[in-house]
Each structure stands twice: as structure tokens, then as C-alpha cells.
Amino acid sequence: MAARVAVVVFPGTNCEHDVVTAMERVGAEASLVWHGDRDLGPADAVVLPGGFAHGDYLRPGALARFSPVMEAVARFAAEGGPVVGICNGFQVLTEAGLLPGALVKNRGLRFVCAPARVRVDSDRSVLTAGLPLGTTLSVPVNHFSGSYVCDPATLARLRDGGQVVLRYLENPNGSVDDIAGVANAAGNVVGLMPHPERAVDALLGSADGQLLLRALVQQAAGVRAA
Amino acid sequence: MTVAEEPLHRALGLTDDELAMATAVLGREPNHLELALYAVMWSEHCSYKSSRLHLRRLPTEGSRVLVGPGENAGVVDAGDGVAVAIRIESHNHPSAIEPHQGAATGVGGILRDVFTMGARPLAVMDPLFFGPLDAARQRWLVEGVVAGISAYGNSVGVPTVGGELTFDPCYAGNPLVNVLCLGALPVGRLVLGRASGPGNLAVLLGSTTGRDGIGGVSVLASAGFGGEGAGTDDAKRPSVQVGDPFEEKRLIEACLALLDAGLVVGIQDLGGAGLACATSETAARGGVGMDVDVSAVPCREPHMAPWEVMTSESQERMLAIVTPGDWPAVAELCARWEVRATVIGTVTEPVPGDGGAVGRLRILDGPGGQVLADVPAASLADDAPLYDRPRAEPADRTARLADDPTADEPAGDCAADLGALLVDPSWVYRQYDHQLFLNTVVGPGADAALLRLAGPGLPPSERGLAVTTDSSPRWCAIDPRAGTALVLAEAVANLACVGASPVAVVNCLNFGNPEHPEVMWQLSEVVDGLAGACRDLGLPVVGGNVSLYNESAGADIDPTPVVGVLGLVDALRARPPGMGLVAGATVALLGERAAPGDQPHPLAGTRWAVERRDRRSGRLPALDPAAHGRLVALVAALVSETVAGGPGLLASVHDVSGGGIGVALAEMAIAGGIGARVRGIAGHRELFTELPSRFVVATHDPEALVARAEASGVAVSLLGMAAGDRLVVEDAEGTALVDVPLAELTASWRDALPGRLDDVADAAG
Numbered sequence: 001m002a003a004r005v006a007v008v009v010f011p012g013t014n015c016e017h018d019v020v021t022a023m024e025r026v027g028a029e030a031s032l033v034w035h036g037d038r039d040l041g042p043a044d045a046v047v048l049p050g051g052f053a054h055g056d057y058l059r060p061g062a063l064a065r066f067s068p069v070m071e072a073v074a075r076f077a078a079e080g081g082p083v084v085g086i087c088n089g090f091q092v093l094t095e096a097g098l099l100p101g102a103l104v105k106n107r108g109l110r111f112v113c114a115p116a117r118v119r120v121d122s123d124r125s126v127l128t129a130g131l132p133l134g135t136t137l138s139v140p141v142n143h144f145s146g147s148y149v150c151d152p153a154t155l156a157r158l159r160d161g162g163q164v165v166l167r168y169l170e171n172p173n174g175s176v177d178d179i180a181g182v183a184n185a186a187g188n189v190v191g192l193m194p195h196p197e198r199a200v201d202a203l204l205g206s207a208d209g210q211l212l213l214r215a216l217v218q219q220a221a222g223v224r225a226a
Numbered sequence: 227m228t229v230a231e232e233p234l235h236r237a238l239g240l241t242d243d244e245l246a247m248a249t250a251v252l253g254r255e256p257n258h259l260e261l262a263l264y265a266v267m268w269s270e271h272c273s274y275k276s277s278r279l280h281l282r283r284l285p286t287e288g289s290r291v292l293v294g295p296g297e298n299a300g301v302v303d304a305g306d307g308v309a310v311a312i313r314i315e316s317h318n319h320p321s322a323i324e325p326h327q328g329a330a331t332g333v334g335g336i337l338r339d340v341f342t343m344g345a346r347p348l349a350v351m352d353p354l355f356f357g358p359l360d361a362a363r364q365r366w367l368v369e370g371v372v373a374g375i376s377a378y379g380n381s382v383g384v385p386t387v388g389g390e391l392t393f394d395p396c397y398a399g400n401p402l403v404n405v406l407c408l409g410a411l412p413v414g415r416l417v418l419g420r421a422s423g424p425g426n427l428a429v430l431l432g433s434t435t436g437r438d439g440i441g442g443v444s445v446l447a448s449a450g451f452g453g454e455g456a457g458t459d460d461a462k463r464p465s466v467q468v469g470d471p472f473e474e475k476r477l478i479e480a481c482l483a484l485l486d487a488g489l490v491v492g493i494q495d496l497g498g499a500g501l502a503c504a505t506s507e508t509a510a511r512g513g514v515g516m517d518v519d520v521s522a523v524p525c526r527e528p529h530m531a532p533w534e535v536m537t538s539e540s541q542e543r544m545l546a547i548v549t550p551g552d553w554p555a556v557a558e559l560c561a562r563w564e565v566r567a568t569v570i571g572t573v574t575e576p577v578p579g580d581g582g583a584v585g586r587l588r589i590l591d592g593p594g595g596q597v598l599a600d601v602p603a604a605s606l607a608d609d610a611p612l613y614d615r616p617r618a619e620p621a622d623r624t625a626r627l628a629d630d631p632t633a634d635e636p637a638g639d640c641a642a643d644l645g646a647l648l649v650d651p652s653w654v655y656r657q658y659d660h661q662l663f664l665n666t667v668v669g670p671g672a673d674a675a676l677l678r679l680a681g682p683g684l685p686p687s688e689r690g691l692a693v694t695t696d697s698s699p700r701w702c703a704i705d706p707r708a709g710t711a712l713v714l715a716e717a718v719a720n721l722a723c724v725g726a727s728p729v730a731v732v733n734c735l736n737f738g739n740p741e742h743p744e745v746m747w748q749l750s751e752v753v754d755g756l757a758g759a760c761r762d763l764g765l766p767v768v769g770g771n772v773s774l775y776n777e778s779a780g781a782d783i784d785p786t787p788v789v790g791v792l793g794l795v796d797a798l799r800a801r802p803p804g805m806g807l808v809a810g811a812t813v814a815l816l817g818e819r820a821a822p823g824d825q826p827h828p829l830a831g832t833r834w835a836v837e838r839r840d841r842r843s844g845r846l847p848a849l850d851p852a853a854h855g856r857l858v859a860l861v862a863a864l865v866s867e868t869v870a871g872g873p874g875l876l877a878s879v880h881d882v883s884g885g886g887i888g889v890a891l892a893e894m895a896i897a898g899g900i901g902a903r904v905r906g907i908a909g910h911r912e913l914f915t916e917l918p919s920r921f922v923v924a925t926h927d928p929e930a931l932v933a934r935a936e937a938s939g940v941a942v943s944l945l946g947m948a949a950g951d952r953l954v955v956e957d958a959e960g961t962a963l964v965d966v967p968l969a970e971l972t973a974s975w976r977d978a979l980p981g982r983l984d985d986v987a988d989a990a991g
Contacts, residue, residue, distance in 0.1 A: 011564055012472050014383025017682045018664050052381040055472025108984075111376045111657045142380075142659050198661050203678070203801060 003028045003220035006043035008073065008089075010035040010053035010064050015086065015197065019049040022197035026213045028220070035067035045082040045126070045220035046073055048089025050142065050195060060088060060103065060145050061095035070096055082126035082219050083189045087143055090181075090191030099184055099191045100158065101150035103143075107174025111144040115205065116194055117169040118180045122162040125183035126219040127190040127212050137208035139194035141172055141180075146193040148175040148182070161185055166192055188219075234258065238265035239441075239449075244611055251605045259589060259599040262533035263606055266441070266499035267506060270774055273610030276740040277772040280753045288766030290729050298339040298419055298495060299409075300768025302730045304794060306687040308679055309413045311345035314406040314695070314734040314790045316773035320466040321403040322451065325370025329403050330378035330469040334541050336407040337384060338495030341478050342544070344417045344485045345409030346681050348663060350379055352389035352405050353695045353734075353788045354654075357398025359982040364393075367401050368983065375405075376657040381471035382478070386658035387666055387675035390695055390788075391651050394836075396703075399778020400451055404734045406695055406790040410681055415485055419494035420511035421547045421573045426491055428505065428516060428571035429556060432477045432543040436526030439467035439500070439539025450739055450777035473542040480563035481544055486683070487559065489552045496543040502536045502606065504545040505571065506587050510607035515574035515585035521592045522570045532589060532598050547573060617750055618743035626704065630844035631835040632828050637910040640888070640955070640963040643838045644913075647885040648892055648975035653983060667801055673723035673881055676869075678798055690798030690869070692726030695790045698884070701831040701846055701916075703784035706748045708846045709831070710755030710787050711762075715849050715918050717791040718763060719881040722858040723921070724802045725865035726793030731760055733770040733789050738782020740774045748785040756787065762851035765791070799871035805880035806898030807948040812928040813902055815887065815943045816935060817857050817920030819912070821847050827911035833884045834914035847917050853940075854919040860938040861921055875925055875934065878948075882920040888913040888955070888964065890922045892971050895953050901968045903954040904946035913955060913963055924948055 005028045009016045016032055023030040033040055035053075040046060053064035064070070070092075077083045077098055085093040093099040106112055120128050120135040150158070155177060158164050166181035173193070181192030196209030235245040238261055248256050248264045256264060270276060286294040292309055293301035299313035317332025329352075337347045352375055357364045379386045384407070421428070484490050492512065494504045501523070509516040520532045526540065548556050553569065560567035576583035587606065589599040602609075620626070655670035667690065668676035674694035679687045696717040701709030718728045733756060738745040749772075760767055776783045807813070820826030829835045830844025861879065868874030878898065882890045887907065895902050907913050925931045928944055935942035953971060955964040 012381070012475055014475065014662060018662065021664055051383060052472065052475070055381065055470070055475075057472065110373075111380060111659075113380075113659050113661065114652075114656050140661055142661065144380075195661075198664065201664070203667055203799070204661070204664060205801075 003044045003217045004042055005030040005220065006033045006040045006046045007031065008033050008035065008046065008048050008069055010067055012052040012055050013049055014051035015049040015195065019047050019197045022200045022209065022213055025200045026210055026217050028217045033069060035069045038068050038072055040072045040076060044224045045216055046076055048085040048092050050087030050089060053088055053092060061091035064092045065096040074098060077189050080186065080188050081223060082216060084127055084216060085191040086195055086197065087193055090193055091145065093189065093191045098189050099182060100154050101148055101182065103145050104147045104149050105145050106147050112172050113142040114140065114172060116141045116172055118166045118194055119169060120165065121167050122165045124162040125165045125187040125190045127216050128165045129215050129219055131211060131215060136169065137211060138206040139196055139199045139209050141194050143193055146173040148179040150176065158182055165190060235261055238262060239269055240265045244268055247611060251609065252601060257599065259533045259536065260601055262537050263502045263599060263601060266502050266537050267606040268610040272499050272503060274772055275610050276613050276615050276774060277749060278612055279614050280750050281770065283753055283757045284767040285757060285760050286766050286768065288730065291766050291768055292416065295767065295769050298342040300730060300732060301343055301416060302768060302792065303413065304679060304691065305689060307413055307685045308410050308687055309416060310408055310410050310691060310792060311340045311343040312408040312730065312732050312790065312792050313339045313769050314404060314732045314788065315771045316734050316736060317403045317405065318400065318736065318773050318776055321371055322401055324466040325367045326374035327466050327468050329371040329374035331467045331541055332403055332405045333375055333378045334469045334471065334474050335497045336405045337382065337474065337478065338497065338544065340407045340409040341481055342419055342493055342495045343411065344415040345411040346482055346683065347384045347407050347409040347478065348665065348681050349387045349675065349677060349693065350384050350405060350407050351387060351693060351695050351790065353697060354389060355392045355394065355397045355402035355786060357395055358393050361398065364398065365983055371403055372654050372657055378469050378471045380659040382475045383662060385660045385662040385666060387660050387677065388670045388694065390697060391654060392697065392699065394699060394784065396784045400776045400783055402736050402776065402786060404788050406732065408693055408792065410679065410684055412683065412685060417485060417490065417493055419508055420492045421508040421514050421516060422491055422512040423549065424514060424573050424575040426547050426549050426573040427553055427569045428518065428573065429546045429548055430523060430543060430568050430570045431480065431546055431560060431565055433470065433473050433540055434524045434526040435535055435538045436540045437530065437534060437538065440534055440537055450775045452779060467539050467541050469541045476563045476565050477542055477544060480560050480565040483559055483563065484546065484556060489556050489559065490546045490548055492547040494545045496545060498539060500536065500538045506603045506606035508545060508547060509585050509587055509603035513576060513585055515576055515587060515603060516571050517574050517588045517590055518571040519590050519593055520598065522568060524566060524568055536589060615740050615746045616743045617747040619747055620744045626843040627845050630830050631839060631841035632825055632830060632844060632911065634839065634841065640910050640913055641966050643834060644888045644892055644964055645971060645974040646838065647833050647889050648971060649978040650975045653979035667798065668724055672804065673720040674726065676724040676795065676802065688797050690795035692721045692724045692793035692795060693790065694720040695788055696720065697786055697788040699784040699786045700833065700836045702752065702787060703842060704831045704844060705846045706751035706785045707755035708848065710752045711759035711849050712846065712918050713787060714756060714759040714763065714789050715854050716881065716883050717789050718858050719921065721791060721793035722861040723865065723879050723881055725862055725869040726795045727862055728765055728791050728793045730768045730792045731765050731789055732768060733787060734773065735770065736773045736776055736783065736786040736788065738777045742782060745782050752785055752787045763855060795866060795869055797870040800869055802865050802869050803874065803876045803878050804897065805894045806878055807894045807900045807902055807924050808877040808898060809900045809948055811877040811924035811926050811948045813904060813922065813924050813945045813948055814928065814931060815920060815945055816861065816923055816940055818941050819943055821917055827908065827915040829911060829915055832886065832914055832916045849918050856938055857919050857940050860935065860940050864934065875927060875931055876923050877926055878924040880922050882922060883916060886914040886916050887922060892953060894922060895968055896972050896975050898948065900948050901950040901952045902946060902948045903950065905956045906958050907955050907963060909957055910963065
């Protein structure tokens with residue numbers, strides 16, 4: 001049976017259909033879960049897609065962390081379930097305290113939508129498990145607040161613990177240490193600014209995102225088997 | 227004269243004659259509220275009173291046309307059970323005064339026009355026109371407009387897949403911000419903006435109504451500007467609306483869900499002229515009346531007068547007509563999407579009158595309360611005055627045509643001219659999400675955008691959609707009629723570069739003050755040029771927009787018709803070749819090397835003449851529609867072979883337009899990261915002429931290309947080879963016109979915008 005992926009939709013989320021399409025492309029079943037729901041339904045993995053949850057008002061993710069569904073997401077994560085936040089989803093996860101650090105406005109104070117090359121720097125996460133370290137992927141970025149920041153102690157901990165899972169080859173936004181994606185200490189919660197769901201078809205320029213999403217689907221299937 | 231000193235109707239923007247017309251319609255003097263209704267609905271912006279007479283000459287019939295001009299958007303049948311809605315608009319005056327919000331609300335407005343038809347907006351394009359960037363105000367405008375489009379479009383979740391960027395001194399006091407949107411829908415979901423069924427409810431969806439944007443159509447859009455930075459222009463800033471993309475995003479989802487559930491009889495967006503427009507237009511189209519309870523409208527601030535409520539242009543609002551039985555389901559669905567829904571009126575039976583039954587728009591204060599206004603709905607929506615304004619050919623036209631820069635000597639430094647003509651627009655489009663929905667096969671920066679025909683709720687299809695916007699004020703300033711025909715020809719050529727065949731045209735006609743006879747002459751010429759070219763190329767016009775009063779300190783902009791052309795690809799399975807050169811490929815020109823007659827390589831209206839020599843005169847080359855049709859059909863066929871997944875004959879393709887063969891070659895070399903050596907170019911004239919109906923292509927099989935071209939009756943010349951790290955262009959004697967390192971050209975191209983925007987801004991900061 002295919003892995004079941006719950007795709008959380010806040011008002012203002014806009015990448016949910018793309019994530020569903022991409023997850024189906026790599027063999028998963030995906031269903032949308034509304035932010036007001038307190039139950040994720042049957043899910044082997046959760047994806048918080050990109051967009052502008054609650055309009056990004058106040059600060060990206062700052063309101064979404066209070067949406068009722070986030071209690072269920074936190075529970076799912078605490079039980080070891082794979083949770084991935086893409087772009088705005090990453091911002092929501094940091095605001096919700098499920099990932100360390102924060103995402104601030106890009107260096108240059110402009111929105112950036114462009115292809116980005118990222119390198120897999122740790123396989124200790126549900127999104128990079130099984131990928132050879134140093135693998136280079138072309139995955140687009142699309143954000144205004146994508147510059148990752150954290151205090152020096154946190155950065156040291158992230159580095160030492162293999163929690164920096166993806167780094168930019170050409171830093172598009174000023175992120176500290178070129179960080180494009182981080183995981184929690186357990187590796188089951190991952191946030192990344194690049195959009196792997198936008199890189200699942202060579203027709204659109206890159207299929208490299210499939211490598212990340214396939215890893216997630218495998219991990220999700222593994223969680224259910226265990 | 228201050229507002230207080232002039233009669234009310236004039237302060238609202240109505241002439242004395244128009245007041246007399248309204249009085250005749252009503253059989254009495256209109257009251258204040260009624261005057262406000264007529265003022266906004268009979269404004270130039272809403273009524274097209276100066277242009278309607280001319281627009282009738284555009285061809286609108288076509289086998290794929292499902293909905294032509296006059297509705298909120300044109301709709302064409304794309305096959306496979308999918309229809310495509312397309313619309314183009316301007317938001318020039320608001321953007322001139324408040325660039326961020328002006329541009330943002332332009333995006334919001336065009337999206338509503340498209341989802342009003344039942345279509346999910348899938349792509350936006352933005353043709354932008356500014357004055358030269360050496361003025362700080364222009365840099366402020368560019369930054370603000372691009373940031374506004376970025377902020378609204380990205381957040382609302384519609385990708386911006388292309389556009390245009392033009393700089394010319396004529397836009398310094400009045401920039402142009404046009405926006406095109408296309409959307410797709412299952413054919414069965416098509417809805418029209420009309421009310422029907424007396425007793426049905428008029429439901430206002432979305433945002434509250436505030437005092438923002440009052441008089442937008444009349445104060446702002448239907449009058450010119452005093453001059454750059456004039457205090458009176460800044461005073462109009464409160465007439466610019468403020469956008470909320472988050473509200474619009476929820477509104478899109480709620481409206482599409484309502485339409486999918488079959489819960490609305492008709493639906494109409496609230497744009498220019500707000501409730502006055504939406505209520506009168508839906509009633510007039512349905513041949514019914516409407517009672518509107520102005521006290522039921524949720525307001526953003528207290529004590530708003532009825533005329534303010536009726537004419538406010540607060541954004542993110544829709545008017546839906548629903549049956550009383552469906553109202554509870556409508557309310558529930560809107561609550562789910564956190565969208566406000568309020569019953570504000572009722573559809574009423576037409577009232578028998580002298581000339582037949584008349585649907586009346588009545589504005590009431592409370593249900594069954596005092597009647598504050600009572601006018602025939604159609605008198606607002608359809609019976610605006612129609613002006614045949616005086617037209618006059620410009621006095622200097624003959625002299626201007628005769629003063630041709632083609633003969634100018636000396637040629638100058640071709641390499642320097644070429645470098646200066648290269649502009650990488652990615653500074654703009656990197657700020658736009660151009661990828662959402664996983665449809666963008668070819669995005670901004672290319673000849674045309676190419677999208678998969680897919681989206682949430684659409685039946686599966688292998689087809690592709692192509693879209694381009696094009697304009698050339700350089701050409702149209704010299705000869706509006708011939709220039710417009712050339713613009714349409716170029717748009718069709720752009721579509722061919724991604725393998726698409728054109729199916730429909732929309733147009734945004736930007737002009738100066740229609741009370742200037744030269745401007746009305748330009749408008750009439752442009753309409754004739756567009757109509758003729760559409761007929762010649764077999765294309766229907768499915769929608770358009772006219773923006774007048776683009777003037778500043780008495781100076782009109784150059785005539786700026788912008789065309790948007792929609793194309794289709796039957797089988798989209800692989801990426802088209804694109805413009806990037808490929809090492810080892812033979813570079814060839816498809817199309818004629820020279821024009822017939824005594825000027826083989828005319829330079830009038832070219833970027834070389836206008837931007838490099840400040841020469842804005844001469845005679846434009848003529849379009850040969852039959853030859854153009856053969857050529858674009860050949861190129862579209864060649865590219866579509868690659869797009870369908872075949873090997874294809876072309877390694878790269880780019881149409882020759884602004885900057886001629888020189889710019890085309892340079893852009894292809896830059897895109898491919900490979901140089902080229904080209905021989906036999908007849909001096910700067912052949913290098914920079916913008917003769918229509920030509921493509922530069924590269925192929926690994928020149929013999930087969932020549933055979934295909936000859937079989938199609940298309941001229942072909944082999945120019946040279948893609949190789950090395952320099953761009954070398956030689957004349958017939960082997961003398962180099964251009965011989966520059968590719969890295970140098972790439973730097974000129976890449977730094978053109980950042981060098982003028984970022985560095986300057988940083989230095990100032």
C-alpha cells in the first residue's frame with residue numbers, strides 16, 4: 001500500500017495542489033487537511049506546503065502556528081512521524097518551535113524566484129535518508145523570507161548533530177552557513193526553503209526533487225511498517 | 227477652481243451635456259446619489275465613450291470563441307473539454323501615483339475578471355513602460371510597481387510568467403502598467419455576469435467597503451496628470467485602492483467552490499465603480515432590475531454616505547446572484563473559506579414603461595426603506611454617451627515619414643551599440659513566482675511563455691498554452707496603423723518560437739488625451755491596423771481595454787497598443803529548443819534578407835535609431851501577411867516537432883524583433899553560453915533593421931532545414947556557425963562589424979538593470 005501523506009492547507013497556502021501532484025508522482029497517496037481540523041486522518045507523513053498562510057500577516061508562520069491542526073502536527077512529530085515543511089511550511093515549523101532557528105527577509109530585501117543548486121550535507125533526516133552526501137540537486141527557491149538565522153550555539157549544535165541537511169551552492173538569500181534545510185535532532189522533522197515539488201519533471205526543468213520526495217515516501221512507509 | 231466652487235456634476239466628472247442626458251433619462255433632475263452613479267458609470271474608464279465607436283471595427287468571430295468582448299473576460303475553447311479565459315487591463319494612473327498599491331490592485335482586478343467567468347487564474351503577464359532610469363522618480367516607480375506585482379501575485383498564488391519592460395521618455399510623467407491574466411475552466415463551469423430570476427438574492431462576497439478608491443474611475447482614470455511630481459497629482463493618492471491578496475486568495479477559492487457546487491445564478495466582480503457597476507451591469511445584462519439595501523453593505527468605517535458605499539472601489543469583493551433556497555448553502559460554504567457573505571439586495575421584475583419593460587436599479591435605505599435612488603439599470607450600464615471625437619492627422623506626419631534615419635551616416639561603433647541594446651529582465655522576473663501550478667515549461671525572459679494546460683479541477687490534457695504580450699511604441703509613434711500590424715505579427719512569431727499556433731487576441735490600447743484630435747486619430751489608426759492584421763492572420767479579438775488620458779503636463783504618451791495573443795500546442799511532451807545557441811550548430815536566418823524596393827534594410831523605428839541615435843521618424847517596413855503566415859507556420863511546425871517529443875530539426879530559435887539580427891544573435895549566444903561567427907551581414911543596417919517576418923535559428927542539419935524552408939516557400943540563408951567564446955559578425959568583405967568576447971556582452975546584458983537600479987539605490991541609501 002502506498003504511503004499516505006497529509007498535506008496541510010492553511011488559508012493562503014498555495015502550493016498544496018502541486019505537492020499532491022508531486023507526491024503522487026513518487027508513488028504516494030496525498031490528501032488535503034484543512035487548518036481548522038484537529039485530526040490529520042490516516043497519515044504516514046505530513047507535509048506543510050508553501051504559500052502565504054494567513055497572508056503571512058504579522059510574520060510568516062506567526063499566525064499559522066495557532067491553527068488547530070498544528071496541535072495534531074506537533075503530536076505526530078513527537079511520536080516520530082515524518083514531517084516536512086517546504087518554504088512557508090518551514091517558516092511555520094520554526095514559528096511552532098518544531099525546528100530551531102528562524103527565517104528572516106532575504107539579503108537585498110527582494111523576493112527571489114530562481115533555480116537553486118543545493119547539496120545534501122546530511123542523510124540523518126527523513127528527507128535525505130539514503131542519499132549520498134555531496135549529492136547536488138537543482139531545486140527552485142521562491143521566497144521573500146528565506147534567510148535562515150540562529151544563534152551561534154544552535155548553529156554549532158546543528159552542525160555537530162548532522163542537522164544541516166541541505167546547503168546552497170550559491171546562497172540566494174543570505175542564510176547563515178548557506179543553510180537551505182535543517183532537521184530536528186531526531187531527523188523526523190525537516191524544513192527547507194527550496195521547493196522539491198517544483199522539480200519532479202524534466203519538462204519543467206528539473207526532476208531532482210524526486211530524490212528528496214522518494215526518500216520521504218520510503219521513510220513514511222518504514223514508519224508504518226514499524 | 228476648488229471643488230466647492232463648481233457645480234456638483236462637474237466636480238464628479240460629468241459634463242453639462244451629460245447632466246442633461248441623465249435628466250432626460252429620469253425625467254427629472256438626478257439627486258446627489260444618482261449623479262454619483264452616472265458620473266462613475268459614464269466615466270471614460272467604464273463606458274469607453276470615446277473609443278466604443280472605433281472598437282466595433284475589430285473582428286471578434288472565430289470558431290474557438292465561446293465568449294467575445296463585452297463580458298468580464300474572453301473565453302476560447304482549448305479542446306479536451308477545457309476553456310481558457312483571457313483578459314488584459316491597465317492600471318496606469320493608480321500606479322503613477324502609488325506604484326506599489328496601484329500595480330498590486332491591477333493584478334487583483336484582472337484575477338477577479340477571470341475567475342468571475344468560472345476560470346481558475348493560472349498565469350499573469352505584466353507589460354510595463356517607464357521613463358529612463360536616470361531619474362530617481364523612475365527608479366522609485368519601477369521598484370514600487372515590480373514589488374507590488376510581486377507582493378500581490380505571489381501571495382494570491384498565481385504565477386507571473388512573462389511581460390515586457392520598455393523605457394522611453396514619453397512615459398516619464400505617466401508610466402503604463404498593463405496586466406494580462408489567463409485562466410482555465412472545464413467548459414461546463416462557464417458562467418456569465420448576469421442577474422436573472424426576480425426574487426433571487428444579490429449577495430456581496432469578500433471584503434468590507436471602505437472609503438478607499440472612491441472616484442478611481444472618474445477622478446483618476448479619466449483625467450490626465452498635471453506633471454511630474456505636481457502637488458495636484460499627489461492629492462489624488464486617496465483615490466488609489468489598497469489591495470489584500472490574502473482576502474483575494476480566499477475569495478478565489480470560495481467563488482470557484484460556489485461555481486463547482488452550482489450555487490450561483492450569475493456572478494460579477496467589483497472593480498472600477500464598485501457596487502454601482504456590478505449591480506447595474508448584472509441587472510442590465512439580465513434584463514431585470516435590482517433593489518439594493520445600501521444599509522446592509524458591511525462598511526469598514528462608520529458614517530459612510532450612500533454615494534460613497536455605491537462608488538467605493540474597495541478591493542476583493544464579488545457580487546453573486548443566488549436563489550433564496552441556495553442561500554444557506556452559500557453562506558455555509560463562504561464561512562468555510564472564511565469569506566464574508568451578505569445579502570444586500572434582490573433581483574426585481576422589470577417595470578412596464580413607454581418603451582417596454584425596464585429593469586430599475588433602486589438604492590434603498592434599509593429593507594423596504596426610503597428610496598434613495600431609482601434609475602433604469604441599463605441607462606447606467608449601456609446608455610452612456612457615445613462620442614465621435616474629432617480626429618486629425620498630426621501636422622508633422624508627412625515630414626516625419628520623410629525624415630528617415632536609414633540613410634544616416636556614419637554607422638558608428640556597431641559593437642558598442644549592440645552592447646547598449648542588451649537588457650536582461652531577470653531583475654524584474656526573479657521577484658515574481660513564475661512556477662506555481664507546475665505548468666511553466668517556458669517562463670519569463672523567453673519569446674513566449676509555454677504552459678501545460680493543467681490545473682486543479684481540470685480534465686487531463688496533453689495540450690500546451692502559449693501566451694505573449696507585445697508592443698512597440700517606437701513603431702506606433704511613427705505610424706500607428708502599420709506599427710500595430712507589425713506588433714501583432716511579432717506576437718504571432720513569438721508564439722511560433724515555442725511551437726504554438728495563435729488562436730485569440732486581446733488588446734490594451736494605451737493613449738493620451740482623447741480630447742486631442744491627434745490622439746483620436748492615433749486610436750482610430752491603431753484600431754484599423756489591428757483589425758486588418760487580425761483579419762489577415764485569421765485571428766479574433768476576444769477582449770480588450772482602453773486606457774486614455776495618459777498625459778502629463780499636456781504631453782501625450784506615444785500611442786501604445788499592447789496585444790496579448792493566446793496560442794495552443796497540441797502535444798506538449800518536451801521542452802522547446804529555446805533561444806540558446808548550441809556549439810557546432812549552423813546559424814541560419816529564416817525569412818527574407820532584405821525588403822523589396824530602394825531600402826533593403828530600413829532603420830526607421832528601430833531600437834538602434836530611437837535608443838542609440840534618438841531618431842524617431844521615417845517609414846516603417848511593410849508586413850506581407852501571406853509570407854508571414856507561411857513563415858510562422860513553418861517555425862511553429864518545426865518547434866512543435868521537438869515539443870511533441872521528436873528529434874526536431876532546430877537546436878535553437880529566436881524571432882528577430884527589437885534590435886534586429888544583432889540583438890537576436892547576441893541574446894542567443896548569451897542564453898547558450900556559446901559564441902558565434904556570422905558572415906555576409908551588410909553593415910549596421912542589416913545588423914539592426916527590424917524587418918518583420920524573420921527568425922534566427924540554429925540547426926545540426928542545415929541541408930534538411932533548407933529543404934523544409936524551400937518546400938514551405940520560405941527564404942533561408944545560412945549565416946555561420948555557433949562556436950567559440952566571441953560573437954563575430956563580418957560583412958561580405960570579411961570586415962568585422964562586431965567582434966567582442968561573449969563574456970563582455972553577457973556582462974552588459976546582465977548588469978543593465980541591476981547597474982541602474984540596485985547600485986544607485988544602494989548609493990542613495
